[in-house]
Amino acid sequence: MWYRMAREIVARWAAAPPVPYNGSTMEREVRYCTTEDGVRIAFCSQGEGAPLVFTPIFVESFSLFHLLPEVDHFLERLLTVRRVVLYDGRGTGLSQRDLTFETRGIDADLAAVIAASGEQPVALWANSYYGPAAIRFAARHPKSVDRLVLFGALARLSDAFPDAALRSFAELAKTNWPLAAQTFGDMSTRQADPAAGLRWGEVYRQSMTGDQLALSMAAAIAEDDDARAELPDVKVPTLVMHRKGDTNVPLALGQEIAATIPDARFVPVDGVISHYALGDQEAVLRVALPFLKRGEQAATGAADSAAQPGGVRTVLFTDIVGHTKMMRRLGDEKGREVLREHERITREALKAHGGAEVKTMGDGFMASFTSAASALGCAVALQRAFEERNVSLPAHPEPVEGRAEPPPSAHASTSSARADRSVDAEPIRVRIGLNAGEPIAEDEDLFGAAVIRAARITALANAGEILVANVVRELAEGKGFLFSDRGEVALRGFDDPVRLFEVRWAQA
Numbered sequence: 001m002w003y004r005m006a007r008e009i010v011a012r013w014a015a016a017p018p019v020p021y022n023g024s025t026m027e028r029e030v031r032y033c034t035t036e037d038g039v040r041i042a043f044c045s046q047g048e049g050a051p052l053v054f055t056p057i058f059v060e061s062f063s064l065f066h067l068l069p070e071v072d073h074f075l076e077r078l079l080t081v082r083r084v085v086l087y088d089g090r091g092t093g094l095s096q097r098d099l100t101f102e103t104r105g106i107d108a109d110l111a112a113v114i115a116a117s118g119e120q121p122v123a124l125w126a127n128s129y130y131g132p133a134a135i136r137f138a139a140r141h142p143k144s145v146d147r148l149v150l151f152g153a154l155a156r157l158s159d160a161f162p163d164a165a166l167r168s169f170a171e172l173a174k175t176n177w178p179l180a181a182q183t184f185g186d187m188s189t190r191q192a193d194p195a196a197g198l199r200w201g202e203v204y205r206q207s208m209t210g211d212q213l214a215l216s217m218a219a220a221i222a223e224d225d226d227a228r229a230e231l232p233d234v235k236v237p238t239l240v241m242h243r244k245g246d247t248n249v250p251l252a253l254g255q256e257i258a259a260t261i262p263d264a265r266f267v268p269v270d271g272v273i274s275h276y277a278l279g280d281q282e283a284v285l286r287v288a289l290p291f292l293k294r295g296e297q298a299a300t301g302a303a304d305s306a307a308q309p310g311g312v313r314t315v316l317f318t319d320i321v322g323h324t325k326m327m328r329r330l331g332d333e334k335g336r337e338v339l340r341e342h343e344r345i346t347r348e349a350l351k352a353h354g355g356a357e358v359k360t361m362g363d364g365f366m367a368s369f370t371s372a373a374s375a376l377g378c379a380v381a382l383q384r385a386f387e388e389r390n391v392s393l394p395a396h397p398e399p400v401e402g403r404a405e406p407p408p409s410a411h412a413s414t415s416s417a418r419a420d421r422s423v424d425a426e427p428i429r430v431r432i433g434l435n436a437g438e439p440i441a442e443d444e445d446l447f448g449a450a451v452i453r454a455a456r457i458t459a460l461a462n463a464g465e466i467l468v469a470n471v472v473r474e475l476a477e478g479k480g481f482l483f484s485d486r487g488e489v490a491l492r493g494f495d496d497p498v499r500l501f502e503v504r505w506a507q508a
């Protein structure tokens with residue numbers, strides 16, 4: 001296998017045109033800190049403002065980013081919202097390299113750099129197999145982290161890199177480090193951007209030695225780095241981003257992380273390259289930049305990003321059951337008072353759960369969420385709020401949706417009392433439907449199949465029900481919601497049926 005791969009790499013080296021280098025515009029002043037076990041770690045800090053500590057992807061050194069202009073461009077964009085702190089892991093680049101790697105020490109390296117960053121809390125951006133260290137640090141030191149971004153990350157190393165693969169990589173690294181380094185550079189770039197793969201391979205080759213990498217992988221096999229148990233303890237705002245076709249760390253591993261961290265936001269990005277700076281940078285930055293802003297800017301950016309394309313949104317619709325009959329019974333003025341009460345309760349719930357109001361249709365709302373769990377939490381809060389309000393109302397005869405009213409002559413006094421009763425005694429019963437997808441944003445509105453499906457699902461719900469598409473249930477898996485399977489349903493205008501689930505909010 002290695003012989004065949006070597007022939008392919010040599011052929012590409014010969015055929016590839018020279019890669020133009022436009023130079024880095026970023027000046028990096030190297031500083032050092034010392035870990036708790038005495039290892040010297042090189043780091044640099046660029047820009048101004050609150051720090052963003054940025055982990056490596058693999059074994060690349062920031063001192064060689066001049067060979068990767070796409071990385072410099074990406075980091076320059078991050079400098080518009082944060083001061084960026086980069087570092088070389090132990091045994092790599094400018095950090096201490098005369099190590100035996102009895103342990104990989106990635107937790108100690110990260111803790112030392114965060115302590116030396118000059119200000120806390122920090123934003124923490126972790127890539128690939130640095131995910132477990134970042135998850136542990138955020139879970140154990142919530143006051144030291146105000147934002148967590150996990151890009152193409154995993155929670156357990158062996159889920160993407162089993163022992164057999166690590167042993168093969170270690171053996172190749174010891175016997176032919178230039179070939180191994182280029183193999184690592186090619187792992188997700190070979191088809192999509194082979195020229196970038198050549199540059200990454202050269203950076204890996206210069207950043208570490210094959211013997212050092214082999215020792216590091218032996219330590220990784222012994223440790224089987226696993227932070228899954230600490231995912232529920234991460235309480236800081238978390239953004240999980242993952243390339244949909246990532247061939248190194250499968251998309252499902254990112255979904256599992258987002259489903260287990262409370263209120264984490266999951267955004268899949270088009271492409272197969274596992275590197276944050278390769279492929280469509282704008283799709284990554286469009287979501288990451290607003291998320292990384294602090295304070296009032298962060299809240300505004302999050303609201304703005306909720307209506308932007310390029311990421312998964314959970315769309316929620318509400319609809320007042322029996323609205324037309326109520327308006328006919330109460331009249332416009334009194335009916336509008338009931339609608340205002342509905343709007344007040346709904347907007348309070350949206351604000352509490354991070355929802356963005358897209359529009360109101362009089363008898364219902366359309367809202368967007370960046371987290372499926374937050375959307376479901378909002379839906380449950382809404383049904384509970386309306387239920388509590390309805391139960392607290394004074395006893396009075398109420399028309400039942402779908403049941404014919406008695407003839408006026410038979411209950412003239414009852415009809416008169418019903419028409420004259422206070423608006424405060426009018427129950428509000430809503431149905432709620434949710435779907436998740438990638439809607440199209442235009443003129444502060446959302447469009448597309450994901451939105452239409454959400455509206456169709458809402459129409460199938462009864463008063464007091466919450467119906468969701470299976471994709472919403474999967475995104476919120478492990479978040480404590482109870483579901484009842486309603487089976488596959490054909491939605492008007494769609495060829496393929498959708499599997500629906502009822503949220504058992506009263507039993508949650």
